[in-house]
Amino acid sequence: MVRLFLAEHYPVLVIAISLLSAFTILIAGWMNKKTCLPISLATISVQLFMAFFILHQVITSGTIHYWLGGWAPPWGIEYVIDAFNAYVLVIVLFICLLTAIYAKRSVEKEQPLKIVPFYVVFQLLITGLCGITVTGDIFNLYVFLEIASLAAYALIAVAGGRALKASYNYVIMGSIGACFYLLGVGFLYAVTGSLNMADLSYLLPPLYGNKVVQAAFVFFVVGISIKMALFPLHIWQPDAYTYAPSAVTVIIAAAMSKVSIYAFIRVLFSVFTTKFIQIYVPIDTAISWIAAIAIIMGSVIAIMQTNLKRMLAYSSVSQVGYIVLGVGLYSTHWGLYGALIHILNHAITKGCLFMAAGAIIYRSGLWNIRDFEGLGKKMPYTCAAFTLAALSMIGVPPSVGFITKLCLLLASLEAVEYAFVAVILASTLLNLVYFWRVIDRMYFVRKEGEEEGEKKDEAPTSMVLPALILGSLCIIVGILWLAGEKAPLFPIVEQAVTTLKGVIVP
Secondary structure, three states, X not given: OHHHHHHHOHHHHHHHHHHHHHHHHHHHHHHOHHHHHHHHXXXXXXXXXXXXXXXXXXXXXXXXXXXHHHOOOOOOOEEEEOHHHHHHHHXXXXXXXXXXXXXXXXXXXXXXXXXXXXXXXXXXXXXXXXXXXXXXEHHHHHHHHHHHHHHXXXXXXXXXXXXXXXHHHHHHHHHHHHHHHHHHHHHHHHHHOOOEHHHHHHHOHHHOOOHHHHHHHHHHHHHHHHHOOOOOXXXXXXXXXXXXXHHHHHHHHHHHHHHHHHHHHHHHXXXXXXXXXXXXXXXXXXXXXXXXXXXXXXXXXXXXXXXXXXXXXXXXXXXXXXXXXXXXXXXXXXXXXXXXXXXXXXXXXXXXXXXXXXXXXXXXXXXXXXXXXXXXXXXXHHHHXXXXXXHHHHOOOOOHHHHHHHHHHHHHHXXXXXXXXXXXXXXXXXXXXXXXXXXXXXXXXXXXXXXXXXXXXXXXXXXXXXXXXXXXXXXXXXXXXXOHHHOOHHHHHHHHHHHXXXXXXX
């Protein structure tokens, strides 16, 4: 009975225990800083268990509605979990768990005097990410978005030096994005008197011609685009990813960016409708072209970089473009499908790539790609994980990146947008260029004076193992998806796409 009672409250507990854990880490850390990591790992593990249970309940029993304090919506705050956000919640918490394991040695070396504050703020970041994912209230989403953003600002700045400027730029751009989002919330509340997403979706159709509603839509799109670093609003991102502590870069690039994209899709489709997008603010074509430009420009600028983390940062600009392109092609069968698959693809591949980059910096202190000669022999497992993720990012079959690009190609063909087909194929070649030069330096270029039998100098197991897990998943998930309807992931994404399309039908 107790277990069933707790299970009913998993939607709120997945947030509450994370918030309580942050305070517990702070108190326990004062007495013994070695307790910080175990508490964080235990908390995220419990959250991940809850997320899997929630996903199972959604798939088998349908959407979950949880009323906070027993107050019925739209007067009270409601948590709504369907197949889409249950899927994202599992991805985010899985990445957070591996990042916490990865962070142990990384934080001990990079920030030995700030271990306790790091884990406190790290847990607050996870609290914000979970809150954004499960809430069904548009203002509550803003609150959690700011909790996550403030935590991210602090985690980046903790590195000091150039990270302070990167964090400051992020604060400025992030605050502008938050203000735009909040203006959108205020405009909608002014004309509807409601903040509940489901309630707004019913109240807005008669008001679609209202200029205030149209302005709110634009504010939402621009504000969240800044948060998810959509080109050309990405200017805060390269420095933030480059100079942040390695573990922070992993969670921001692999988890936080996915939650921002989730918020973009949720507001676009669960609050507004295709009728509004097509007739009143015909932005789907504009979004698709902006995404196409982002795909090419991100890849081109990535080729120009010599700093590995900076190269991966611009690669992320390109990859966000893939997801937004799928969103722009929502009217096709494969558009949203490709976008949702790429959320998973980008989380595991970019998480793996930044983990490998951090491990290389930890062990060898190398940032510049030109200095990677012979690294494949010295750090074979780290370089193997990097290579697996790079192959997925390029789109080599049977990786999950291949599945993503195949879906987007099919969506582009269905929409008769051959320019987007050319963009995806061109981007694949550009991806090959900037990833291959790294792999080439690692495996095929021998450093001058290097001896044949030089000893291995691998990064710590706690850093290498999470990277290998994610690198292996890049291939395993792709193979599972190629299995079609028999694959366990197929019905989850299928139901998520069906849910979104069910919500957005006029």
